[in-house]
Amino acid sequence: MQVFTEFIKSDLSEDQLLPVLRQLLPVLLNILGEPDQHSALSRARTISVFRQCxxxxxxxxDQYPDAVKEATAxxxxxxxxxxxxLLNVAPRSDVENTPNWDGLAIRIQIFKTLDIMQTSFPRALTPFLKEFLRTALEHLSALYPTFAHFYLQSAASVPDSSEDETIxxxxxxxxxxxxxxxxxRSGKAKDWFEGTNLAGLISGVFSWVQxxxxxxxxxANNANAFVAQESDDTLSYSVRMAGFDLLAVLVERAPVASLVNFQNATQRVIAESEQARNSGSQDWWRALEASLAAIGSQAEDVLDVIDDERDSGRTPPIDIVSLLTNVIPNYLVLSQFPFLQGxxxxxxxxxxxxxxxxxAGQYLNAAVQVLEAAEAGIPVKVSAVKAIHNFCQNIDDAVAVPLAPRIAKDIGPFLPVTSEDTLTLVLETLAAVLQIDEGKWITEDLARSLVVAVLDVWMKNNKDPIFISILTDVLESLASSPAPGIYQTVVQQALPVLCNAIMSSSAVDSWIAGAAIDLVSSLVSGAPESGLGEGFFAMLAPSLFSCLRxxxxxxxxxxxxxxLTLLIRKDINQVVSWSxxxxxxxxxxxxxxxxxxxxQSEDESGGLVIGDLIIHLLRRxxxxxLPVLPQLLQAMITRMRTAKTATFLQSLIIPFAFLIYNQRDTILSLLEGINIDGRSGLDILIQTWCENAETFQGFWPSRISALALSSLxxxxxxxxxxxxxxxxxxVKPETKNAPTEFTSIPFPVKALKLLVHELQSGGESAAMGFNSADLADLDSDDGDEEWTEEERANQGFKADELAFLSDMLGPRGMAFDNDDALEEDDDEDLKNDPVSTMDMQAHLVSFLKECAARNTNNFSAIVDQxxxxxxxxxxxxVSGQ
Known part of the structure; x- marks a missing residue:
């Protein structure tokens, strides 16, 4: 069967597939239906082969639509x-009074196959859906006692299969x-996910995620494993993760009904747990911990539903406040049950x-006390760190400020003794703490000790981009503290070490220099508006320029x-005055x-980065x-002739747009004087600009381009x-395969076309977004017949979901006009530049009106073209419409 699976997956060509399946599938089905002649594991493998088919x-x-439709039908x-x-056979028969659990293998393969079919051929599955959902719910209920016996209580070992593998x-x-x-998630069988089915499903998940x-x-012994299973991006898939994912879908699709069942299930668990505790059970806490974990995993959505219901004048469907006030405090002191306490x-x-x-203050203080308690074990301490991280993000600074110095001091010692996921959590928590009230409470001693710890972490983990990203946030938060003397303390402690790392790293360990430069950039980002402080650039420059050389x-x-760009933005005077x-x-x-x-480099991958440097150099x-401007412009024009990528071309063109907008005639004279192989610099620039203007990425670049074009x-x-x-x-329909040809038009006509395009897009860069051509409703087996009108109108999404995706993806998969998607996300200079804040549409309309009134450049004749x-x-x- 394994050979068949690999054979179908790898060795069959597309035209061989269907004839082979016509011969193979009936044979496999016969084997599956003969339990007296074939073992359960062999029969399970037939389903695995079928799934690959x-x-x-x-x-x-798409290649063989008719044949595939015939096969699926x-x-x-x-x-x-x-x-x-097969699923209607009582599931307990596979786990009770049997030497092995081989029979489960068939059910495992069936549900794996159903999941694949729901994605690939949902229409074929539709008539059977409710029946399979019913059996799934029955399986959750019927098999739970076995789960409790073997997994929760460890009362017995799971038997090996007949082939010595554990199922x-x-x-x-x-x-x-x-x-x-x-x-x-697909929106199918909606009426099944109601009433007793929804209640049973949620109750079942609460039980199985224990x-x-x-x-x-x-x-209890591996902090990293404990943290990893809590992580949103955990790679260790488990029943708990699958259960939380299902709960998320249910809350999204039926928010109020799901939360009503959350409330009911939790109340039941609280009562049953208390009863079990009173009867002496040592496992009484498991169901409670699972219920709180389940509801906590949906916290963001639950809070949204509560807000929506309150805004509508209705009572929230779940009473979280009562839990926080009357129930949860009782568990905070149960140190003998560390997982429930945590x-x-x-x-x-x-x-x-x-x-x-x-x-909130009492909760935060209690978490800090756990952090400081010597006798507390791994689960509770890690949970306390996680809780502190959440509290710092979700409560007012006024509540957290009194405890912030103490928390930062307590977290510091964790840095050198943690690793992997635990270290990530500790660093993220430290970063969140340092942002409380902008770090005004930080002292010089605390800053010094934290910088030492941060640099120690970096030296041990200088290959890990995740750690480096968080460390840069921590250093920037420390450096940006407005408390007296903190910035200077952080720089004095960190900069010499980082400069030495930049200077001493070789080609073999160049990542060290790259990470060190990142950390230096975080210091620069955190520097006050008054500048970098005396001697900063003088200390950094030799190592930085040597490395770049x-x-x-x-x-x-x-x-x-x-x-370098950050240095120019923060303190150009130090850069210019140093030698x-x-x-x-x-x-x-x-x-x-x-x-x-x-x-001069052939590598154009850093196009936007070098463009940023040039722009800010010219601006600042x-x-x-001025003395070096002609040399710089000639080098840029020369490179423009051979540049290939859109981003690199943009980095060469936009600086000219900025200069022309501010010093048009001076720059045009310089360009007219440049001659490269018989072409003037002006000719090279304008030709390149006109060919690439509509591909410019970013808000500010597109605007400065339009302003400069109007000036030209x-x-x-x-x-x-x-x-x-x-x-x-x-367009030549009769020569469809011929090379694309373009008209040749005077520059003023092209400039006006580009300005009109800018005006049509509302004064912003054009956002093409989703349209009917991109998301054509193909005649496929997508099974959309149960979509609502709203979902049908929005490709299976709710309107707000589609709007979110549209905003996120932007034109053809990238939000070209979203500052946050590009290099400008932290560039306050460009965000606050008059070019960014002006009413571009009003400016363009005013410009066109003025050109029409004065007949600038024989405006009326150009418009006719x-x-x-x-x-x-x-x-x-022009008419003001």
């Missing part, structure tokens, strides 16, 4: 009927929950927004250029050397850059009027 059919459905229902029959209950429950979640005795043993802290922190200030590592170069004692070169000379090296350096249009300079540039595509749509836009703008 389904996946292969799905892969070729004739073959799939037969197998689904067989699955139905676990979890192997069945995970794909079963995945299947139910997939159906719920911590097993094996989990307890591992997590869960209580984490749960309270997840719903901290609902806590009154006084109670010698390294060939792309990431190090980009990190270094980004750091290298060894060579006499100024800081400006060395930056131009870096730019020249990048312009002022007259200091208004200049009426003969050298511009006589330039011919690439216009519109020439536009296409009809463009002419209409201009006329509306």
């Amino acid at each position: 389904v996946e292969s059919l799905y892969m070729v459905k 004739t073959v799939l229902p037969v197998w689904l009927s067989a699955f139905q029959t 676990e209950l979890t192997h069945l429950v995970c794909p079963m929950l995945d299947f139910v979640a997939s159906v719920a 911590m097993t005795s094996e989990d307890e043993e591992e997590w 869960r209580a802290f984490v749960f309270a922190s997840q719903y901290a927004k609902l806590l009154p200030e006084q109670l 010698t390294t060939e590592d792309r990431d190090v170069i980009q990190n270094g250029i980004a750091c 290298d004692p060894a060579t006499g070169q100024s800081g400006l000379d060395l930056i131009l050397e870096v730019i020249a090296k990048q312009l 350096a002022g007259d200091a850059v 249009f208004a200049s009426e300079r003969p050298s511009l009027q006589n330039l011919m540039v690439k216009g519109d595509i020439i 536009l296409n009809p749509d463009e002419i209409l836009v201009v006329r509306k703008a």
Whole structure:
């Protein structure tokens, strides 16, 4: 069977697949239906082969639509009927009074296959859906006593299979929950997910996500494993993760009804747990911990539902406040049950927004006390750190400030003794603590000790990008503290160490230099508005420029250029006034050397980074850059002729746009004087600009381009009027396969076209977004017949979900106009620049009106050369419509 699986997956060509399946599937079905002649494991493997067949059919459905439709219509229902029959056999028969659990293997393979079919051929599955959902719910109920006996109580060992492999209950429950979640997410069988079914499903999940005795043993001794299972991006899939995923889908699809069942299930668990505790059970806490973990896993959505219901004047469907006030405090002191104690802290922190200030302060103080308690074990201490992280993000600074110094001091010692996921949690918590009240409470001694600890962590983990990312946040938070003397203390402690790392790293360990430069950038980002402080650039420059001069590592170069850009933005005076004692070169000379090296490089991957550097140098350096400006512009024009990528071309064009907007005639004269192989610099720039203007990424670049183009249009300079540039595509239906041809039009016409395009997009860069062509409703087996009208109108999503995806993805998969998606996300200079804040649409309309009134550049004749749509836009703008 394994050979068949691999054979179908790898060795069959598309045209061989269907004939082979016609011969193979009936034979497999016969084996599956003969329990007296074939073992359960052999029969289970036939389902595994069938599942691979389904996946292969799905892969070729576009190439062979008719044959695949025939196969799905004739073959799939037969197998689904067989699955139905097999699942209707009582599941306990596979785990009770039997030497092994081989029979579970068949159920495992069935639910794995159903999950695949729900994704690939949902329409074939639709007639059977409710029956399979019913059997899934029955399995959860029927098999739970076995789960409790073997996994929660460890009263016996799970038997080996007849082939000496362990078949676990979890192997069945995970794909079963995945299947139910997939159906719920699709919006199908909606009426099944109501009433007693929904109640049973949620109650079942609450039971099955309990911590097993094996989990307890591992997590009690392995902090990283304990933290990892709590992580949103955990790679260790489990019943708990599958259960939480199903709960998330249910809350999304039926928020109020789901939370009513959360409330009911929790009240039942609290009562049953108390009863079990009073009767002497040592496992009474497990169901409580699981229920709190389940509700906590959905905290964000639960809080949203509570807010929505309150805003609508209705009573929230779940009373979290009562839990936080009357129930959870009782568990905070149960040190003999560390997992429940820790869960209580984490749960309270997840719903901290609902806590009154006084109670929030008491919870936070209790978590700090646990952190400081010598006798507390791993689960409780890790939970306390997690809770503190959540509290710092979810409660008012006024509540957290009194405890902030103490928390930071307590967390510091964890840094050198933790690793992996635990270290990540500790660092993220420290980063959150340092942001409380902008770090005004930080003392010099605390800052010094934290910097030492942070650098120690970095030296041990300088290859890990996740750690480096968090460490840069921590250093920036420390450096940006407005408390007296903190910035200077942090720089004095960190900068010499980082400069030494940059200078001493070699090509073999270049990542050390790259990470060190990142950390230096975090110091620069955190520097006060008054500047970097005396001697900062003088200490950094020799190592930074030496590294950029010698390294060939792309990431190090980009990190270094980004750091230089920050230095220019923060304190251009230090950069301009410094000179290298060894060579006499100024800081400006060395930056131009870096730019020249990048312009000469064939590697264009850092296009936007070098463009940022040039822009900020021109914006900040002022007259200091004038002596070297002709040399810089000639180098950029020269490179423009061979540049290939859109981002690199943008990095060369936008600085010219900025200069032209501010010093048009001076720059145009310089460009006219540049001659490269018989072409003027102006000709090269304008041709390249016109071909790439509509691909510019980012808010500020697109705007400065439009402003500069309008300035060029208004200049009426003969050298511009006589330039011919690439216009519109020439459509020739009879020569469909011929190379694309374009018209040739005067520059003023092209400039006006680009300005009209900018005006049509509302004064922003055009966002193409989703449209009917992108999301065509293909005639496929998507099974959308049960979608609501809202979902049908929005490709299976709710309107707000589609809007979110549209905003996130933007045009053709990237939000080109979303500042947060590009390099400007932290660039306050450009966000606050007048170019970013002006009313661009009003400016463009005013510009067109003025051109029409003055007939600038023979405006009326140029307008006549536009296409009809463009002419209409201009006329509306000029007439004020």
